[in-house]
Amino acid sequence: MKIALMDSGIGLLPTAAAVRRLRPDADLVLSSDPDSMPWGPRTPADVTERALAVARAAAAHRPDALIVACNTASVHALPALRAALEPGIPVIGTVPAIKPAAAGGGSIAIWATPVTTGSPYQRGLIRDFADGAAVTEVPCPGLADAVQHADEEAIDRAVAAAAALTPRDVRAVVLGCTHYELVVERIRAAVQPHGLPPVVLHGSAEAVAAQALRRIGARPAPAAAPGAGLTVLLSGRDAALPAAALAYAEGRLLDTVDAAG
16 A cells, blocks of 8 residues: 655645554555745745645555545645546545534634635634634644744744734634644643643544545554655655654654664
């Protein structure tokens, strides 16, 4: 089995790690576009063009499925990606986990890039899945870029700024950018008020990984299954995992398992 994942940068790591945990025997292809990131400020047409290039680079490796592990690309390019690759390669998009967050009750905050925050797409998800809930949309300027470069000081500043915009009574935070899942514990610490019940953070990686396996009729494999291969494509070029990826547990997991295999 071979699963490909695409993103503008290392935001694909949480979902790739989730796939690796579910199917340690699966080959992974990680295709990203560091030459032109961030994608967030780009026009929808430009995002679609870049996403198609990254997807086609991954598709050349003949995966059984392609996960679009990027909220921006899922918003703007998913129809074009499916038109280009399906039915030969199933394409699985990433949607912010607003529905499960709303199901938990209480007020919700959605952390997302400034472009996504307040967008018709996000407002539509709120209307469809969190109607009646108290929802605060929190823009997080610079956070994805800081995570991409593993810039610790910039991550701290961006997380603190977003936490300051997050109401104290929030019971759940939706991580509306895949990059944010790489710093989930830092976000958790920043939004947790002293003396109140734990704030629940909702990412998309686990659900998207499981959905990809369902699409191809695969089941989770035993943990003892042997580790499989890892192919890394940076703007179409064969490469190793970027150094910044190894700053995160998810990147180290993929690197360790690949080295062991």
